[in-house]
Amino acid sequence: MGEGFVGKNMFESDHIDFEMPVRFLYEYSRRHTELSIPELLRIAETYEDLLGECCNTENPPxxxxxxxNRFNETTEKSLKIVQQECEHFQNLGKDDLKYYYLIKLTKIAPQLSTEELTFLGKEMVIALTTCCTLSEEFACVDNLMDLVLGELCGINEYQNINPAVDHCCKTNFAFRRSCFEGLKADKAYVPPPTSQGLFTFHTDLCQAHNEELQRKKDRFLVNLVKWKPELTEDKLRSLLTDFTKVVATCCKAEGPAACFSEEVRLVLSPRDSTGIAGHTEGSRTPRRTLLPPSPICRAGEMTTFLEHICNNQGIADKHVFSDCCNTNNTARHKCFLLHKRDDAGYSDIFQIPNSEQICEMHKENQVSVKERELVLLTKKQPKANFSEIAKLATDIKNLHQTCCEGNAAACVFGRSQLMNYICSQQAILSSKFTPCCELPEPFRGECVITSENDDKPDLSSLPLSRFTEDQFVCKQFTDKQDDFLQE
Known part of the structure; x- marks a missing residue:
């Protein structure tokens, strides 16, 4: 542990009251660009907890x-969760991994619609299959899995799913994922009294292509868990296997519909004495379906932006996006979202922020938004000085507030001003912004957001004593605890 910045002269006293926790997050983030955004926020929270404990002792040093050790323990705990998730991926394979998450998600949030649960399960699998083969799997998994949980919490914002899920969604953003890891089946959930309407299949199932057939199997499994949440994972998988055999058998029969009715009844009969015929899968009253998070206009802007990148061969080649440009619009967007440069210095999965998630987070906790932006900016621009990073984090937080309030004109003007400022300061912010700042104004923002991280500076190890042992730390923490930790 470094011993620099120790003593009375490390900071002027008029700076310490607002800089210390944010400065710590900045210094730690630029030295650990390999860590995920949620993990860096966990470290910052651990630091704040440490101040709370130590400043109340007789001998803080x-x-x-x-x-x-506390910081390392926090990271090791998070790393263990990621390792377990990637072990599931390695041991189960893609399809079985999806079934694992469909069962898990349905047990903890059975109130969600079948469409929402299958969507979330698929996104979980995409995150793991994308990240678990990368050398940077920890940050990649942690970042993308948290985005999926953000989708779940976005649904919870509009319909309170259940108390346990609501608690995890409202807990500290940094620890949201570990909260969800500890959730068990919702004991208060009351399943439907019969299976009517859940398991009726028709001859069109036999004409379904592989992808549509897989969706039917996913829906079957989710509905099975909704109907009988007390069944073990092994039993649920066994019934799914039985259903797969029924499909193969009945599609060869002369009357597939009658075969489905009888064979599915036989598969489920030990658990359902009421019968299952009489309703089609679509006859139930639909719940609110999870919709894509971005509005139509943003989707159009994204299509135009990606088209511009692909039409500019120099940019596409420079950023290794040529493979994405050879796909259609929907696949192209997903390819860009999941793209990874193959150079050793790159440590973050390519992401485009979800504006709706940011607005929900802003509504819940403006401090979390500012801290998250500070980490994002520091990881992308680790050579930039603290005052510039802190200024940008504050400006972006204020811009989020303007945009989330629905002031479209001010939002667009604010984004333009922000991009102009970033491009005017690119020499001290990041060497990677130059190609972006040469683009027409409407395309600068997305390009800056998706640009690769700047090269990591050659820094000494973080002198923790700078943020713990100075006499002003505990004085400020005691006198102005709320302002000190939230600034």
Whole structure:
């Protein structure tokens, strides 16, 4: 642990009251660009907890000596979760991994519609299949899985799913994923009394292509868990296997519909004495379906932006996007979202922020938005000085507030001003912004967001004593705890 910045002269006293926690997050993030955004926020929260504990002891320096171990323990705990998830991927394979998450998600949130649950399960699998073969699997998995949980919490914002899910969605953003990891089946959930309408199939199932057939199997499994949530994972998988055999058998029969009715009844009969015929899968009253998060206009802007990138061969080749440009619009967007440069210095999965998630987060906790933006900016621009990063984080937080309030004109003007400022300061922010700032104004923003991280500076190890042992730390923490931690 470094011993720099120790003593009375490390900071002027008029700066310490607002800089210390944010400065710590900045310094830690630029030295650990390999960590995920949620993990860096967990470290910052651990630091704040440490201040709360140590400043209330008779000998704070003795208490602070455990700081580095506390930070390492936080990271090791998160790493263990990611390793377990990637082990599931390696051991189960893509389809079985999806079934694992469909069962898990349906048990903890059975109130969601079948469409919402199958969507979330598929997104979980995409995150793991994308990340678990990468050398940077920890940050990649942690970032993308948290985005999926953000989708789940976006649904919860509009319809309170159940108390346990609501609690995890409202917990500290940094620890949201570990909260969800600890959730069990919702014991208060009351399943439908019969299976009527859940398991009726017709001859069109036999004409379904592989992808549509797979969707039917996914829906069957989710509905099965909704109907009998007490069944074990092994039993649910066994019934899914039986259903797959029924499809193969009945599609060869002379009357597939009658065969489906009888064979599916036999598969489920030990658990359903009421019968299952009489309703089609689509006859139930639909719940609100999970819709794509971006409005139509943003989707159009994204299509135009990606088209511009692909038409500019220099940009496409420079950023290794040629393979994405050879696909159609929908597949192209997903390819860009999941793209990874193959150079050793790149440590983040390519992401385009979800504006709706940011607005929901902003509504819940403006501090979390500012901290998250500070981490994003520091990871992307690790050579930039603290004052520039802090200014941009504040400006972006204020811009989010303007945009989330629905002031479209001010939102567009604010984005333009922000991009103009970034391009005017690119020499001190990031060497990677130059190609973006040469683009027409409507395309600068997306290009800056999706540009690769700047090269990591050659920094010494973080002198933790700078943020713990100075006499002003505990004084400010005690006198102005709320302002100190939230600024």
């Amino acid at each position: 003795d208490c602070y000596r455990d700081a580095e």
